[in-house]
Amino acid sequence: MTEPHPLRENQRRLPRVERIAKWVTAAPPYAFLIVFLVLPSIIMVVASFRFPGEFGGLAPLRKVAGVAGDAGLTLESYRFFFSDVIFAEILVKSLLVSLATTLICLALAYPLALWIARRPLRQRDVMVILVILPFSSNFLIRIYAWIIILGPFDLLYTPFAVIAGMVYVHLPFMILPLYTNLEKHDPLLLDAARDLGAHPWQRFWKVTFPMSLPGIFSGSALVFIPVLGIFAIPELLGGTGDILIGNLIKEQFLESRDWPFGAALSLILTLVFLAVATLSARFVRRGGER
Secondary structure, rough: OOOOOHHHHHHHHHHHHHHHHHHHHHHHHHHHHHHHHHHHHHHHHHHHHEEOOOOOOOOOHHHHHHHHOOOOOOOHHHHHHHHHHHHHHHHHHHHHHHHHHHHHHHHHHHHHHHHHHHOOOOHHHHHHHHHHHHHHHOOOHHHHHHHHHHHHOOOOOOOHHHHHHHHHHHHHHHHHHHHHHHHOOOHHHHHHHHOOOOOOOHHHHHHHHHHEEEEEEEHHHHHHHHHOOOOHHHHHHHHOOOOHHHHHHHHHHHOOHHHHHHHHHHHHHHHHHHHHHHHHHHHHHHHHOO
């Protein structure tokens, strides 16, 4: 006969009032997730299997039930996505832009975050405020500023302009997780490595970099995932010829009014998000265990 698990035994011994208090405390987060995550996701999934309406939106189920079967659902949106290679090319292009933006942000943010983390405490606070200061101004105003900057150099409406705008907007999301990680490093570890004869590059590569991996993976996820779905920057800085998956989804909902296809694209993008988030969480866990 197996013995009861100690944790379950402790939970059984909790007074009823404490168990009710735990449920009351957990209820708001669960309600938030259900209202703002679960329900919209269910609506999006169902909409992706519906027919487009005659004048846009979603067709009423009762009008297509006799044509498409009792449920009035269809796989047409997904068949359309996989039937034309251009949609796969747009998705791959979006992934490459997100990857390039993430790598450039990492290359720029790491030395800056390391430098800030090694400043005196009072200077760090000022520098962190400077990093987040651009958030105090409107997003569109900052993008229009890039239009003014790049226009005279004939760089507007080019891939360079899109990447530059993406890096500018998302750089703080890479700096802050890296800084939070780097400032927690124990300087005695570097002193020990120096006493053992390690030169500066070896101290960085063998001590600092491995311990900063959780910050790298967290910052990469915070940059990669939003860039994959953004549509304002490619539209303003890349022009009509530089369409990404975010622009395609926006067009389906606001211009073509093909909501089922837009929902199918959103669902495919969500699956890509989940794959990236899962990989990132796995890398973070491995980095934390080192």
